[in-house]
Amino acid sequence: MKKWFIASLLTLFVLASVFGSNPATAAGGGSGSQGADQDSDTPKNVIYLIGDGMGVTYNTAYRYYKNGGFSEDMADTEFDHHLVGQQKTHPHDEEENITDSAASATAMATGSKTYNNAIAVDHDLNELETALEVAKASDKSTGLVATSEITHATPASFGAHDESRHNHAEIADDYFDERINDQMKVDVLLGGGIEYFDREDRNLIEEFQNEGYDFVSNAQEMQQSQNSQLLGLFSEGGLPKKWDRTEETPSLENMTQTAIDTLSQDEEGFFLMVEGSQIDWAGHANDIAGAMSEMEDFEAAFAAAIDFAEQDGETLVVATADHNTGGFSLGLDGEYNWNAEPLHEMHRTPEFITEEILETEDIEGTVDAYIDWALTSEEIGALEEALLLPTADRSGEVEGIIKDAVDKRTFTGWTTSGHTGEDVNVYAYGPGKDNFQGLTDNIEHGDFLKSFMAQ
Numbered sequence: 001m002k003k004w005f006i007a008s009l010l011t012l013f014v015l016a017s018v019f020g021s022n023p024a025t026a027a028g029g030g031s032g033s034q035g036a037d038q039d040s041d042t043p044k045n046v047i048y049l050i051g052d053g054m055g056v057t058y059n060t061a062y063r064y065y066k067n068g069g070f071s072e073d074m075a076d077t078e079f080d081h082h083l084v085g086q087q088k089t090h091p092h093d094e095e096e097n098i099t100d101s102a103a104s105a106t107a108m109a110t111g112s113k114t115y116n117n118a119i120a121v122d123h124d125l126n127e128l129e130t131a132l133e134v135a136k137a138s139d140k141s142t143g144l145v146a147t148s149e150i151t152h153a154t155p156a157s158f159g160a161h162d163e164s165r166h167n168h169a170e171i172a173d174d175y176f177d178e179r180i181n182d183q184m185k186v187d188v189l190l191g192g193g194i195e196y197f198d199r200e201d202r203n204l205i206e207e208f209q210n211e212g213y214d215f216v217s218n219a220q221e222m223q224q225s226q227n228s229q230l231l232g233l234f235s236e237g238g239l240p241k242k243w244d245r246t247e248e249t250p251s252l253e254n255m256t257q258t259a260i261d262t263l264s265q266d267e268e269g270f271f272l273m274v275e276g277s278q279i280d281w282a283g284h285a286n287d288i289a290g291a292m293s294e295m296e297d298f299e300a301a302f303a304a305a306i307d308f309a310e311q312d313g314e315t316l317v318v319a320t321a322d323h324n325t326g327g328f329s330l331g332l333d334g335e336y337n338w339n340a341e342p343l344h345e346m347h348r349t350p351e352f353i354t355e356e357i358l359e360t361e362d363i364e365g366t367v368d369a370y371i372d373w374a375l376t377s378e379e380i381g382a383l384e385e386a387l388l389l390p391t392a393d394r395s396g397e398v399e400g401i402i403k404d405a406v407d408k409r410t411f412t413g414w415t416t417s418g419h420t421g422e423d424v425n426v427y428a429y430g431p432g433k434d435n436f437q438g439l440t441d442n443i444e445h446g447d448f449l450k451s452f453m454a455q
């Protein structure tokens, strides 16, 4: 329900009370049910999913990819069923009007625009209260899940405060040190970034364990934990991409399901933020294969959240992006085609294949093992030359040749290694979803989330 509508209902209610008539009749509805409507529009639980860098094109490409590209009816993705609108993402920054992840996540977490790099602080470095903090102050359980370091800009903007997104150690400290009503702020933390918790100056893993948290470092341990508070760190930095993972590393869906199972034990409700972090990383790297790997991961997490919400009936699920990355296009150089087939014939990302080539120096064997289509002799020749470069230049050159080969075969275009400023899609399901309809501003998301979590 839109705020103005609630406000006008309240006005009518007050007027009707003053004049002694039935407010439902005065409102013209006659059903007398606006109180119930209001309740049903306020979710008890919120699962807010952010596909980092997931501009509109990623969602369209993923639909093509799932359908093989040439399906007549082009069946919907999990996202498509739940599209409700778009959001504006511009930051409030004197020098840049295209947002970074920090300013955008801060807007969605707190309801305030800020400068690029800011982690839930304003221009004067005042701390901005986040939806996660409001939830904890309302005695709800809280969680953060990401495939990047859990201290990365997006999760940090919900659970920490810092003048710069680059202060990972300080952000990890905030997760432990900043208490709400003497309680730990974030009950479930799942992602990467061990290096920021197990440090020379401080061992936060032990400190969390001393507060009663289970610490887990692989998928099996995570599944076994029955604890209501959980710290799971599965890699030094970001997690491997979905296509490159072994059984040791949980998927985003596994982590999301674990967080939901854990947090939903709380009868007061919960707030969970889930980030598909590396859609953005693939975008920065202009890597369409990596992007589809991470879209698969993110879609499965979204589907798990929707499944829970359908059973539960009191949970709002929102999925959106913080900005677009890479200026990615379906179609290249005048070609009226985007060919997803070569992507289905790849079994690892270019990043992984590059590491293998550098390690084995066996170009054709490695390419044969992971890619079902053949490179041209020119492409093989270029890879051979790249292996003769100084060590520091090899990796970028090899990966670039493989990514170019993929782009040429799929007709994928890129315009930048950075972010672009288009509006992004918003998907929603459950009580409160009407607020996200049409064109919203990212600060409205923060306002809605905070008002839901305050109840």
Ligand SMILES: [Zn+2]
Pocket (backbone or CB within 6 Å): 052, 053, 100, 101, 102, 280, 322, 323
């Ligand atoms: Zn981002």
